[in-house]
Amino acid sequence: MKNDFFEQVYEVVKLIPAGRVSSYGAIAAYLGAKRSARVVGWAMNNAHGLPEVPAHRVVNRNGLLSGKMHFNPPEAMEERLANEGIVVKEDQIVNFKAHFWDPAIELAL
DNA sequence: GCAGTGACGGATA
């Protein structure tokens, strides 16, 4: 083990407060990972067995629940977001910008 | 070691 990049992602995702959402690119940028947001999504894929990782709070730049289809069940993602007070319409977060949580800013404060 | 793929993002038209 060498501090897997995935673990770094998990930590940031777990730091996402309730009622807030983040994006793959934002997390990757905060970690200083030039590897691209794609690797962040891959980390989420590894987070399948990690209930401590609220992957449902991580969406793409468009606020679209791109990964909801990978949830179990997929409806759990928008359901959890709705439970957090986030409105999801057509698999997309309403007023996503208002719910957006940027680790590079929030954690920097 | 090479090729294909993937929960994305940015740039360009």
Next chain:
DNA sequence: GTATCCGCCACTG
């Protein structure tokens, strides 16, 4: 704002 292309890095076959 929408549509398309390319680049990015890691994992699997």
